[in-house]
Amino acid sequence: MLLRSAAVLQQAAWMTALVSHTTFDCRNAYELSEWWKQVLGYVDVEGDPNLPGHEECMILDPQTGHRLLFIEVPEDKQVKNRIHLDLCSRTGSRDEELDTLLGLGATEVADLRGKDGPGTGWVVLADPEGNEFCIVRSQAERDRG
Numbered sequence: 001m002l003l004r005s006a007a008v009l010q011q012a013a014w015m016t017a018l019v020s021h022t023t024f025d026c027r028n029a030y031e032l033s034e035w036w037k038q039v040l041g042y043v044d045v046e047g048d049p050n051l052p053g054h055e056e057c058m059i060l061d062p063q064t065g066h067r068l069l070f071i072e073v074p075e076d077k078q079v080k081n082r083i084h085l086d087l088c089s090r091t092g093s094r095d096e097e098l099d100t101l102l103g104l105g106a107t108e109v110a111d112l113r114g115k116d117g118p119g120t121g122w123v124v125l126a127d128p129e130g131n132e133f134c135i136v137r138s139q140a141e142r143d144r145g
Helices: 002-014 029-040 094-103 139-144
Strands: 022-026 056-060 067-072 085-087 107-111 122-126 132-136
Touching: 022 029, 029 056, 029 067, 094 122, 094 132
Parallel strands: 022 067, 085 132
Antiparallel strands: 056 067, 107 122, 122 132
16 A cells, blocks of 8 residues: 555656636626626625626635636537536535425436435536536535445
8 A cells, every 4th residue: 555655646746737627618707707606605706806897807715715617608508517616515405405495496307315315416417508517515524425
């Protein structure tokens, strides 16, 4: 195991890139960024407020600094996302967070709860522009088994 850990550390030393932000193509950058701010508790970048009509809107997690960028594009979403966000509740359960997300306007795409037995699984949702994301069990739920 020690040899593997050393190999992972050595490989990590070769990495030169890091994720700057995650970008969403969309029809209305302002509206979608405002929706995701409600979902995630993110805020506008200090000194760069997002306003209606902005074609690019960035929001960030005030705790971690992770950023999401919303960019307006002329074409509609065509197919399933090849990459998506997996969300979990910061304080409650998966099912409590699911109720909150549906109340904010998310659409249920597929319910895969219990897929691998009782208390397992996730729910696939879509934001107001159809971008899929998942709600998974919270860390506390996963720790309980």
